[in-house]
Amino acid sequence: MRIFRFLRSSVSLGKDIDFYSKFSPSPLSMKQFLDFGSENACEKTSFVFLRQELPVRLANIMKEINLLPDNLLRTPSVRLVQSWYMQSLQDILEFKDKNADDEKVTHHFTDSVIKVLSRHNDVVLAMAQGVVKYKEMYGTDPVVSQNLQYFLDRFYTSRISIRMLLNQHILLFGGEVKVNPAHPKQIGSIDPHCHVSDVIKDAYENARNLCDRNYMNSPDLILEEFNAKEQGKPITVVYVPSHLYHMALELFKNAMRATMELYGDAIEYPPIHTRVALGSEDLTVKVSDRGGGVPLRKIERLFTYTYSTAPGPTTDDSRAPPLAGYGHGLPISRLYARYFQGDLKLYSLEGCGTDAVIYIRALSTESIERLPVYNKSAWKHYKTIHEADDWCVPSKEPKDMTTFRSF
DSSP, X not given: OHHHHHHHHHHHHHHHHHHHTTSOOOOOBXXXXXXHHHTOOOHHXXXXXXXXXXXXXXXXXXXXXXXXXXXXXXXXHHHHHHHHXXXXXXXXXXXXXXXXXXXHHHHHHHHHHHHHHHHTTTHHHHHHHHHHHHHHHHOOOHHHHHHHHHHHHHHHHHHHHHHXXXXXHHHHHSSSOOSOSSSTTOBTTBEEEEEHHHHHHHHHHHHHHHHHHHHSOOOOEEEEEEESSSTTSOOEEEEXXXXXXXXXXXXXXXXXXHHHHHHTTOSSOOOEEEEEEEOSSEEEEEEEOOSOOOOHHHHGGGGSTTOOSSOOOOSSXXXXXXXXXXXXXXXXXXXXXHHTTOEEEEEEETTTEEEEEEEEESSTTTOBOOOOOOSHHHHHHHHSOOOOOSSOOOOSSOOOGGGXXXX
């Protein structure tokens, strides 16, 4: 009987996934997040929106998970991720027909949202472990690698967006205290006046602690601001400080590691120059190191999942960061930048150093969520057989002209 109920619920959930995946997610701008939280913060309104929007975002990406290679779907880590998403979808759908005017319902919904957020804490680590296991057992060809890159970009972007919605609801309506005492001016996870340099300094200090622990020394920071909008005033922007911190920390860790490994046991190390510039459209953060740079052919590879210059992941190193060695640091940092229509780019001078540049939209009305949509175009990407490149591939070996025949 229990097995029958499980099969019946699985079939029903499959129909729900098919239904909600037919709808496109509704992207929100930073200004919309801000306006709702500061002026019209209403738990009922948030509840009504989330019980419709969360199933759409979950179902869209769950359809894409099913398009992954069968052997990857069979790995324990990926199966675990699938089970988390299925359970979370079930939890949210329980409120589909509940009375939005009942306070007990909205409070129960907030409790469920907290559980969903907690359940998905280790999604990135579990997915990374599944991908690594798959590559170890089966290897990857160029087509599979391209599809994996495409999927993981979309999957992690979807996760960022879902956590953004969950965090906003929890921080605004979860708990007795409606104002975060640590960050009283924030609207949920958004700071309307995020002091960029303060976040940069915080990220630098934490990266420096890691560097000191591993190399017994660390490069200094030189930080400059260029405020073209209000000269002489500190640069502020409407943004999610935790997103900026995540990106800056990753860039500082990479810059410090490159510098320390190039200069070895030197007495002094070249500092890391960081420039923050605010214009009419963009906020730009440039992190420049003198760590020797990266060859051009490796630049794009740095944004490939599973590619890492750090030692491979181990299960017994409790001191290592959770994702160290999985090659997810830079790719996910770029997704954070792109999530609100920004970007993260690397410019390297091999033999000298690397400039890493974060671009953020300066206007909150232009900072709009960038969300993946499951549709025929996405489906074709996984199913289309990629044809050979229409540019010749240069041979690594010089051509033997004695075997060349003229026609």
